Amino acid sequence: MSFAQTGNFNIPEYPNYQDFGDMSVRSGHATGYIRIDWFTPKGLSTWGDGRTFILGTEGYIEMRKYIDIAGRPGGNHLFLVNQKETKYYDCSNVHMPYGEQLVSDVVNRTETAMTQDHCFLATELALTAQKMAFKLNS
Secondary structure (H helix, E strand, O other), rough: OOOEEEEEEHHHOOOOOOEEEEEEOOOOOEEEEEEOOOOOOOOOOOOOOOOEEEEEEOOEEEEOOOOOOOOOOOOOOOOOOOOOOEEEEOOOOOOOHHHHHHHHHHHHOOOOOOOOHHHHHHHHHHHHHHOOOEOOOO
16 A cells, blocks of 8 residues: 545544545556545535546546436446547446345355455455555644
8 A cells, every 4th residue: 555544624523534535555466546535516416426447558447326427317327438439338227236246245155246355355455544544634
């Protein structure tokens, strides 16, 4: 892990609350940046703006879970940008089984949604980031 930081920028009445956090991770074959915040502008027509970016040397993929700010209705929007084009994919009718698989894994003690090792690694990264995080406004 390269860095981690947290802050409370919008809820001063709860000084220990963290409404922002980010971190950078690195391995021998990839780097990543993870950010989470609780900021939703009043002008956004949904409760949040879940986004995922996958960036490569030839282009990127952007997934928008809840809203397309360009105005297309609904959620589950995917954008692909490469050296030739920018394409949009409507994924609103794509079955996404992760949530139900995760619930089933908890109930049935299986590893369908993800392996236990994967879950433990993700949890370890989150706890390590939280422990080492620089407090931006403390």
